[in-house]
Amino acid sequence: xxPSVATATQIDGSYLEGGGQVLRNAIAxxxxxxxxVVIDKIRGNRDPPGLRxxxxxxxxxxxxxxxxxxxxxxxxxxxxxxxxxGTLVTGSFSADTKTAGSTTLLLQVSLPCLLFATHPDSxxxxxxxxxxRGGTNATKAPPIDxxxxxxxxxLDRHFGFxxxxxxxxxxxxxxGQGEIRVENIPALTKPLPSITVTDRGNxxxxxxxxxxxxxxxxxxxxxxxxxxxxxxxxxGYGQRxxxxxxEMEPPHAAAGSGSGIILWAETDRGCILSGSAxxxxxxxxxxTGRAAANELIENLAHGGCVDEYLQDQIIIFMALAEGESQxxxxxxxxxxxxxxxxxxxxxxAKFTVTxxxxxxxxxx
Numbered sequence: 319x320x321p322s323v324a325t326a327t328q329i330d331g332s333y334l335e336g337g338g339q340v341l342r343n344a345i346a347x348x349x350x351x352x353x354x355v356v357i358d359k360i361r362g363n364r365d366p367p368g369l370r371x372x373x374x375x376x377x378x379x380x381x382x383x384x385x386x387x388x389x390x391x392x393x394x395x396x397x398x399x400x401x402x403x404g405t406l407v408t409g410s411f412s413a414d415t416k417t418a419g420s421t422t423l424l425l426q427v428s429l430p431c432l433l434f435a436t437h438p439d440s441x442x443x444x445x446x447x448x449x450x451r452g453g454t455n456a457t458k459a460p461p462i463d464x465x466x467x468x469x470x471x472x473l474d475r476h477f478g479f480x481x482x483x484x485x486x487x488x489x490x491x492x493x494g495q496g497e498i499r500v501e502n503i504p505a506l507t508k509p510l511p512s513i514t515v516t517d518r519g520n521x522x523x524x525x526x527x528x529x530x531x532x533x534x535x536x537x538x539x540x541x542x543x544x545x546x547x548x549x550x551x552x553x554g555y556g557q558r559x560x561x562x563x564x565e566m567e568p569p570h571a572a573a574g575s576g577s578g579i580i581l582w583a584e585t586d587r588g589c590i591l592s593g594s595a596x597x598x599x600x601x602x603x604x605x606t607g608r609a610a611a612n613e614l615i616e617n618l619a620h621g622g623c624v625d626e627y628l629q630d631q632i633i634i635f636m637a638l639a640e641g642e643s644q645x646x647x648x649x650x651x652x653x654x655x656x657x658x659x660x661x662x663x664x665x666x667a668k669f670t671v672t673x674x675x676x677x678x679x680x681x682x
Contacts, residue, residue: 408437410449411448526562591624650671
């Protein structure tokens with residue numbers, strides 16, 4: 319049965335970022351900690367507000383991961399949902415947004431849950447895998463390349479687990495129809511370790527991937543890459559430090575037409591920071607290349623160890639880790655402030671933000 323208002327944690331879905339992130343983080347914590355939630359004013363800061371298909375898909379996916387859970391009022395444009403969690407179980411799961419809704423955001427809500435799942439027939443963990451369909455490279459969400467080249471390497475290096483990502487087909491707006499598979503998601507038998515990431519070190523190499531697919535003219539991939547190279551060179555990153563691949567995706571590897579570029583800087587202390595841009599109608603290819611380079615340059619200029627996308631995505635892992643974690647980052651994004659608010663609301667973790675210093679969290 320659905321949780322009663324008296325027993326459930328009430329969450330204002332319009333607070334701070336006021337979008338889909340509130341939904342994703344809230345239901346993940348609910349499933350992980352077995353705390354029922356009622357979320358109202360869903361996506362109250364968006365136009366239009368309320369549930370969209372991709373958000374409903376993420377909620378329904380977590381409900382399937384949480385055996386015997388009850389999820390109510392999940393329909394298009396709904397402004398309130400309730401979730402009574404069950405028991406997280408390992409296995410093979412799939413989800414399809416049936417739109418160009420982001421597969422990376424489906425992964426964001428489901429990965430923490432599966433880390434602490436147990437085998438449905440025992441108390442031991444045997445691992446899980448996910449098959450997710452939808453958009454892979456779209457605006458308003460990190461591209462799947464960010465997961466591959468930034469997020470997963472960070473999780474592996476600092477938290478000690480590294481799932482395998484297989485990109486079977488890329489999906490672009492408006493078709494979607496991309497498909498990714500995430501394999502070897504471990505079922506942890508002990509808490510995540512605390513992390514200390516406070517020394518970025520020096521940039522040793524900047525890698526990148528520029529791509530076009532479908533009906534986008536193939537020569538534009540070089541235009542994007544060259545514009546990014548020029549901008550990085552002007553910022554002091556010479557030709558020997560920059561290695562950008564240029565790819566024309568074959569028809570079998572992509573659904574629809576799209577383009578974009580992701581850049582990531584690697585340092586001698588193991589940090590990886592990125593910048594990316596998606597090709598959009600009416601925006602010239604060289605502008606897309608420069609936009610990605612500018613984003614990376616800005617992420618490097620603040621001296622932090624993580625970029626703006628990674629910043630908010632690691633909050634849930636810091637909150638679940640034992641002991642005190644410390645991370646040096648740039649100015650906190652609104653997404654990060656929202657992630658911290660939800661972590662402190664739903665868990666016993668306490669975050670301390672020191673301007674000009676480090677962000678720390680004392681986990682459960």
